[in-house]
Structure formats: structure tokens, C-alpha cells
Amino acid sequence: MSTLTIQDVARRSGLSEPTLRYYEEVGLIGPIERDPSSRHRRYREEDLDTLQALACLRAMGVGIEDMRTYQANRKRGQAAAGEQRDLLQRHAERIEAEIATLQVHLEYLRRKAMLWDARERGDATAEATAFQLVQDVLPQLEGVLR
Incomplete structure (x- = not known):
């Protein structure tokens, strides 16, 4: 062997x-x-x-205890299939929430970059629009920062 x-x-x-x-x-x-x-x-x-x-x-950010559970469920096979599914689904939901948070962060950064781009170009109209777009995303950002 x-x-x-x-x-x-x-x-x-x-x-x-x-x-x-x-x-x-x-x-x-x-x-x-x-x-x-x-x-x-x-x-x-x-x-x-x-x-x-x-x-x-x-x-994927799974901790040691959940890895232990995962390993124990693997050994149990089909008898633990539901538990295994639930464990993995719980982590999938956690990752979905992290992605949603990152999407808000990304949108904020893009809108702030638009604001500074307009400022650099001296385009007051584009700057005002970008400023409003930043203001529009702030409530979402505040929600993910808590």
C-alpha cells in the first residue's frame, strides 16, 4: 500500500x-x-x-466543531444525511449574508469613486448626482455595520 x-x-x-x-x-x-x-x-x-x-x-470559514460534526456525519452516511444537509445549508446561508454585506460595501465604494471622479473633472452636476447616490446607499451601509 x-x-x-x-x-x-x-x-x-x-x-x-x-x-x-x-x-x-x-x-x-x-x-x-x-x-x-x-x-x-x-x-x-x-x-x-x-x-x-x-x-x-x-x-469557507467552517469552524473546528462543525468540521467534527461534518466528519461524524460522513461516517454515519445516509443516516446523517439530513443533519449534513442542515449543517452545510447553515453555512451557505452565512456566506449569502456575507456576500450581501460585501455587495453593499462594493456599491458604496463605487458611488464614492463616482463622486470623486466628478469632483476631479469639475462636473458639479455629476458630483451632485453621485452625492445623492452615496446618500441613497448609506441606510444599507449603516445596516451592515451594526
Whole structure:
């Protein structure tokens, strides 16, 4: 059976070596087999598959506890399908809210840039229009800053 070193797994999963050790320490993966002579970690392809899934969850802002739940649900298979769906849906909703907030931030910045562009050009009419557009987005901005 072919095994992978921690360096191989770090490169292929995108997770750092300290993160791989930490994930084993907190029980997200493993225990990872050790080489009998050197005691270095030796990962299996299945470990890499699990780590790639965890790397994706981490990149999406999923915390350790939800990763633990995700892993436990994976092991339970179909019996935990509803729980798995709910966990992932909850994070999808969180990301949707973050996107909405970023959209408001983006709109504010674009409108402020329009204002300064008009100011630079000395176009008082365009500046007044841009100023009103900024004023129109402020209530949305205030809502996301709280």
C-alpha cells in the first residue's frame, strides 16, 4: 500500500504541516499511521480525500466543531444525511449574508469613486448626482455595520 509523507499531503491538500498535525491532535483525522522505523506520519489516499474536504470547509470559514460534526456525519452516511444537509445549508446561508454585506460595501465604494471622479473633472452636476447616490446607499451601509 502506497503512503504519503506529511509534505506530500500538505502540498496536495493545501493545508500546512502544523495544521495537519493539529487536525490529528483534535481528532478531525486519524490517528495517522507512523512509519515503524522513523515514526514519521504516513498518510493514505483516504486520509488525503478527507483532508481535501476539510481544507474546502476551512476555506469557507467552517469552524473546528462543525468540521467534527461534518466528519461524524460522513461516517454515519445516509443516516446523517439530513443533519449534513442542515449543517452545510447553515453555512451557505452565512456566506449569502456575507456576500450581501460585501455587495453593499462594493456599491458604496463605487458611488464614492463616482463622486470623486466628478469632483476631479469639475462636473458639479455629476458630483451632485453621485452625492445623492452615496446618500441613497448609506441606510444599507449603516445596516451592515451594526
